[in-house]
Amino acid sequence: MSSLASDADFWQAVAFPLPYRVFLLIGLGLLGWATNLHGLDALEVDAVTALDLRTDDSPPRLPVTQHPSGHSMAPALIRSAYQAFLGYAGICIVSWLLYVWSVDGDPSRVDAYGHIPALTALFLLLLLVCPYDVFFKAERTRFIHAIRRCLFSSTQTPILFSDVVLADIGTSFVKVFGDIWLSLCMILPGNTLLDSPAQEGLLKWVMPVVLSFPYAVRLRQCLIEYNLPSNESKKPLFNAIKYATAFPVIFFAAAQGIVHGEHHLFRYWLLSVFVNSAYSFWWDITNDWGLEALRTGTEVDTDQYASKLLPHLRTPLIIRPPFSSTSTSASASEFPSASGSPVLSPSLSPTRLSFENAYPLEEKDIPRSLRKPYPWGLRPILLYPAMIYPLLATFNLVLRMSCPAENGDLLLFFSLDLRRLSDAYYWPSIPTPPWAAALMDGCFLRLLDYLALLPLPSSTQSTPTTFTMKVLAILYEGGEAARQEPRLLGTVQNKLGLESYLKSLGHELVDADTFVYLLHSKEGADSDFQKHIVDAEVLITTPFHPGYLTRELVEKAKNLKLCITAGVGSDHIDLNAAVDHRIQVLEVSGSNVVSVAEHVVMSILLLVRNYNPAHEMIERGDWQVSEIARNAFDLEGKVVGTIGAGRIGYRVLQRLKPFDCKELLYYDYASLPPAAAEAVNARRVEDLKDFVSQCDVVTVNCPLHEGTRGLVNAELLKHFKKGAWLVNTARGAICDKDAVAEALKSGQLNGYSGDVWNVQPAPKDHVWRTVKNPLGGGNGMVPHYSGTTLDAQKRYADGARKILQNYIEGKEQDAQNIIIGLGKYETTAYGQR
Numbered sequence: 066m067s068s069l070a071s072d073a074d075f076w077q078a079v080a081f082p083l084p085y086r087v088f089l090l091i092g093l094g095l096l097g098w099a100t101n102l103h104g105l106d107a108l109e110v111d112a113v114t115a116l117d118l119r120t121d122d123s124p125p126r127l128p129v130t131q132h133p134s135g136h137s138m139a140p141a142l143i144r145s146a147y148q149a150f151l152g153y154a155g156i157c158i159v160s161w162l163l164y165v166w167s168v169d170g171d172p173s174r175v176d177a178y179g180h181i182p183a184l185t186a187l188f189l190l191l192l193l194v195c196p197y198d199v200f201f202k203a204e205r206t207r208f209i210h211a212i213r214r215c216l217f218s219s220t221q222t223p224i225l226f227s228d229v230v231l232a233d234i235g236t237s238f239v240k241v242f243g244d245i246w247l248s249l250c251m252i253l254p255g256n257t258l259l260d261s262p263a264q265e266g267l268l269k270w271v272m273p274v275v276l277s278f279p280y281a282v283r284l285r286q287c288l289i290e291y292n293l294p295s296n297e298s299k300k301p302l303f304n305a306i307k308y309a310t311a312f313p314v315i316f317f318a319a320a321q322g323i324v325h326g327e328h329h330l331f332r333y334w335l336l337s338v339f340v341n342s343a344y345s346f347w348w349d350i351t352n353d354w355g356l357e358a359l360r361t362g363t364e365v366d367t368d369q370y371a372s373k374l375l376p377h378l379r380t381p382l383i384i385r386p387p388f389s390s391t392s393t394s395a396s397a398s399e400f401p402s403a404s405g406s407p408v409l410s411p412s413l414s415p416t417r418l419s420f421e422n423a424y425p426l427e428e429k430d431i432p433r434s435l436r437k438p439y440p441w442g443l444r445p446i447l448l449y450p451a452m453i454y455p456l457l458a459t460f461n462l463v464l465r466m467s468c469p470a471e472n473g474d475l476l477l478f479f480s481l482d483l484r485r486l487s488d489a490y491y492w493p494s495i496p497t498p499p500w501a502a503a504l505m506d507g508c509f510l511r512l513l514d515y516l517a518l519l520p521l522p523s524s525t526q527s528t529p530t531t532f533t534m535k536v537l538a539i540l541y542e543g544g545e546a547a548r549q550e551p552r553l554l555g556t557v558q559n560k561l562g563l564e565s566y567l568k569s570l571g572h573e574l575v576d577a578d579t580f581v582y583l584l585h586s587k588e589g590a591d592s593d594f595q596k597h598i599v600d601a602e603v604l605i606t607t608p609f610h611p612g613y614l615t616r617e618l619v620e621k622a623k624n625l626k627l628c629i630t631a632g633v634g635s636d637h638i639d640l641n642a643a644v645d646h647r648i649q650v651l652e653v654s655g656s657n658v659v660s661v662a663e664h665v666v667m668s669i670l671l672l673v674r675n676y677n678p679a680h681e682m683i684e685r686g687d688w689q690v691s692e693i694a695r696n697a698f699d700l701e702g703k704v705v706g707t708i709g710a711g712r713i714g715y716r717v718l719q720r721l722k723p724f725d726c727k728e729l730l731y732y733d734y735a736s737l738p739p740a741a742a743e744a745v746n747a748r749r750v751e752d753l754k755d756f757v758s759q760c761d762v763v764t765v766n767c768p769l770h771e772g773t774r775g776l777v778n779a780e781l782l783k784h785f786k787k788g789a790w791l792v793n794t795a796r797g798a799i800c801d802k803d804a805v806a807e808a809l810k811s812g813q814l815n816g817y818s819g820d821v822w823n824v825q826p827a828p829k830d831h832v833w834r835t836v837k838n839p840l841g842g843g844n845g846m847v848p849h850y851s852g853t854t855l856d857a858q859k860r861y862a863d864g865a866r867k868i869l870q871n872y873i874e875g876k877e878q879d880a881q882n883i884i885i886g887l888g889k890y891e892t893t894a895y896g897q898r
């Protein structure tokens with residue numbers, strides 16, 4: 066029955082059959098993961114960020130890197146990794162003890178109790194995919210996400226660093242995949258746990274396919290990297306060839322099982338092993354280890370070294386020298402590394418310099434993960450004596466030549482795995498002897514090498530290689546309309562068109578569990594907005610479905626650096642709180658001003674001409690012209706005035722000019738340039754009461770701030786001409802809700818129209834929805850949409866993306882978009898200060 070070679074093998078198969086050996090290797094992998102995270106943290110390497118290990122929705126056990134408290138998240142993550150290992154080990158050990166106790170050393174009972182490891186495997190698998198919040202849900206979810214990304218990522222999307230590492234770990238565990246397949250076969254009825262089942266017919270090819278799978282995943286990643294339009298390097302192609310050379314080794318080995326006796330296939334296999342091993346060895350030494358940069362001690366030419374190893378690490382934010390507001394150049398001595406040894410900063414790009422000049426930076430303005438001169442705490446130089454490296458190279462050569470891709474010998478597999486574990490996990494946490502440390506240093510360079518391999522979304526100098534910030538976007542649910550009309554960009558469905566941009570950075574806009582959130586639940590303590598604002602770095606909102614960022618929330622948002630208003634009007638942000646907390650606020654100035662100006666002119670006309678009651682009459686089936694005409698007028702000959710003569714106010718005046726109004730007036734603390742005022746023939750009135758008392762029509766076009774909140778109140782309305790019309794498309798809270806309703810009801814106002822409300826969405830019973838003048842007309846209210854026509858949406862979505870992009874790339878922002886710079890107002894539109 067058994068072809069087992071020795072008694073030792075036989076008793077191993079009885080007491081420790083293959084499924085348990087697989088459990089053991091997976092457990093070692095988990096432990097290696099935990100210890101390596103631990104070691105990286107001890108060395109101040111920010112693995113949490115580098116490997117994208119954040120689980121933003123997770124409980125405090127595993128929060129994001131940039132915790133609001135400013136503390137590193139690594140300890141929590143490391144604890145979770147150890148705990149997950151202990152939990153896993155506990156399950157496996159209990160299962161194994163039960164198995165050993167049941168079998169009691171009797172080979173004839175082995176298969177009778179084969180269901181114990183089988184059920185254990187099933188239980189572990191169900192635990193991995195369990196949707197309930199038990200057993201490290203956040204970590205499990207992220208792991209599954211990462212696997213999904215590894216297997217199904219788009220060919221247009223740059224590969225994440227973490228996915229490269231995960232897939233590479235897959236190639237280290239290739240034998241484990243094979244053993245999983247064998248274990249599956251062994252526990253099937255008719256087979257035995259004591260021996261590998263015979264693989265007949267097509268089944269013979271399953272094993273090589275399984276073994277090839279991890280190589281195929283890495284090969285695909287390399288080809289994606291190579292084919293990205295932004296890639297200019299041949300390196301991903303050469304790396305792809307390395308993985309491709311593994312397939313002949315695996316398949317020739319499998320083919321030998323089919324033929325009998327001496328066969329020339331053996332020679333092909335040997336050749337493929339040599340090619341695979343030699344090529345992998347060459348690759349390790351020249352690329353993964355970066356040994357061409359090897360120098361000793363003081364002879365290290367850091368300039369040359371940096372240009373070789375850090376060519377792609379040029380995210381301006383990442384390589385920003387620490388906390389310098391004035392730096393124009395950098396030398397090796399200026400920026401001490403985490404370890405205190407000198408490192409140099411790559412030369413600074415002009416865009417970055419101008420950004421820093423525009424926004425002098427202080428330490429707290431820079432995300433913690435980016436405050437070090439090199440990303441994630443990594444060092445750019447070899448730290449061990451040069452003589453270590455030839456030894457390492459020899460060691461690598463021996464292992465490479467003795468462990469071709471398909472090698473099935475368990476002992477060699479273990480040594481291979483040790484090498485691969487050290488290779489893939491970079492550092493152990495325990496103090497290591499010098500040779501081991503040197504080995505790790507080689508691996509450490511490999512990490513740098515990985516970083517250099519990361520594809521850039523575009524070929525520009527300042528394109529980032531990492532994007533670790535959390536962006537919170539509050540958009541509204543667009544329903545069926547948004548699904549049918551992709552130009553409805555301000556909706557959750559169409560995501561402000563940000564998706565393709567963020568994908569080009571390797572990130573997805575999703576509702577949960579990654580860097581970027583899209584939300585529509587925005588009110589109340591339980592809202593997603595309140596939950597996620599605590600660690601967001603960027604907040605994107607629109608005025609149409611505003612996320613109200615109060616001072617209280619600003620104080621909770623410890624990581625917030627930038628608020629982007631996709632549109633015009635940032636009053637939903639507590640701007641003074643933003644100043645106090647050095648949060649920048651930018652909007653897409655001018656993006657929808659024409660849209661609003663057109664709406665204002667339309668609203669003036671429909672009120673003055675008594676349009677809405679006329680249309681309602683027609684819908685009702687009535688026809689009584691006198692009912693309408695008694696309150697219908699011409700705009701010609703009327704006095705029209707705007708409160709606020711900025712971009713919108715001025716465009717309203719321009720559009721009104723051909724109507725031959727009696728006079729166009731404006732009230733604004735900033736006077737129009739004489740030529741501009743003359744062009745529209747507008748006269749400035751400096752006193753507000755005086756101004757409204759002269760107007761037949763008043764239109765409000767100023768921002769909402771402490772100087773304009775409730776500006777049009779009962780007192781001011783008394784000074785309006787009796788029967789004047791009021792149009793407000795600026796902000797609902799500029800007009801006192803009840804005072805306006807009363808004025809309309811009483812006839813002091815003949816009409817009120819606009820699209821903005823003091824709370825949005827407006828409650829169903831909001832008085833402005835239904836209030837009428839004494840003649841049953843005069844209401845032109847609509848939902849907030851004047852500035853969100855499809856044309857406007859395109860402009861403000863493009864503008865919002867540009868602001869985000871500038872921020873990520875460290876480029877200068879368009880000055881006209883900046884409402885709040887670092888710690889101060891950059892515009893006078895939000896009140897005189």
Ligand SMILES: NC(=O)c1ccc[n+]([C@@H]2O[C@H](COP(=O)([O-])OP(=O)(O)OC[C@H]3O[C@@H](n4cnc5c(N)ncnc54)[C@H](O)[C@@H]3O)[C@@H](O)[C@H]2O)c1
Nearest residue numbers: 633634709710711712713733734767768794795851852894
């Ligand atoms: N309904 C919509 O869809 C929509 C769309 C865009 C903008 N808006 C609103 O319109 C406002 C104006 O937009 P804009 O692009 O013309 O802005 P803008 O900055 O170009 O102009 C605002 C003008 O208001 C003036 N102003 C400020 N406070 C004032 C006060 N107390 N009294 C008189 N004038 C004052 C400023 O001096 C400035 O000239 C925005 O802040 C926003 O609230 C609404």
